[in-house]
Amino acid sequence: MSSKNKQLDPDKMDRIVAEARRDRLQREQGYRERALRIFPWVCARCGREFEGKKRRELTVHHKDHNHDNNPPDGSNWELLCIYCHDNEHSRYLDQDWYEAGGADEERESSALDNPFAKLQDLLKKKK
Numbered sequence: 001m002s003s004k005n006k007q008l009d010p011d012k013m014d015r016i017v018a019e020a021r022r023d024r025l026q027r028e029q030g031y032r033e034r035a036l037r038i039f040p041w042v043c044a045r046c047g048r049e050f051e052g053k054k055r056r057e058l059t060v061h062h063k064d065h066n067h068d069n070n071p072p073d074g075s076n077w078e079l080l081c082i083y084c085h086d087n088e089h090s091r092y093l094d095q096d097w098y099e100a101g102g103a104d105e106e107r108e109s110s111a112l113d114n115p116f117a118k119l120q121d122l123l124k125k126k127k
Contacts, residue, residue: 031070038074045084059085
């Protein structure tokens with residue numbers, strides 16, 4: 001390959017740079033960038049601080065779980081690390097399951113049952 005093939009024409013380079021700048025500005029207007037400007041880079045749940053490259057581990061959690069609700073003051077947001085964010089959404093799904101009646105289903109004995117419930121009966125049998 002010649003070096004001429006490796007070089008981009010100046011017009012194409014200008015378009016790429018302009019597009020990159022436009023995308024950056026658009027991202028900065030997005031709610032994540034706004035939240036990162038408003039709030040300290042600390043997980044609202046576990047309290048870990050995030051600096052430099054670790055900042056990418058911070059996510060914006062919508063308190064009402066509505067991603068279209070993005071008030072300019074950030075009142076529907078909180079910064080959570082990826083682990084706390086996953087935990088928060090798992091809790092939300094569990095809550096939905098319980099509210100849908102999933103906890104009312106009959107179940108066989110489990111770790112949630114009292115392991116000593118029939119201990120008195122067993123002790124009487126041994127005597």
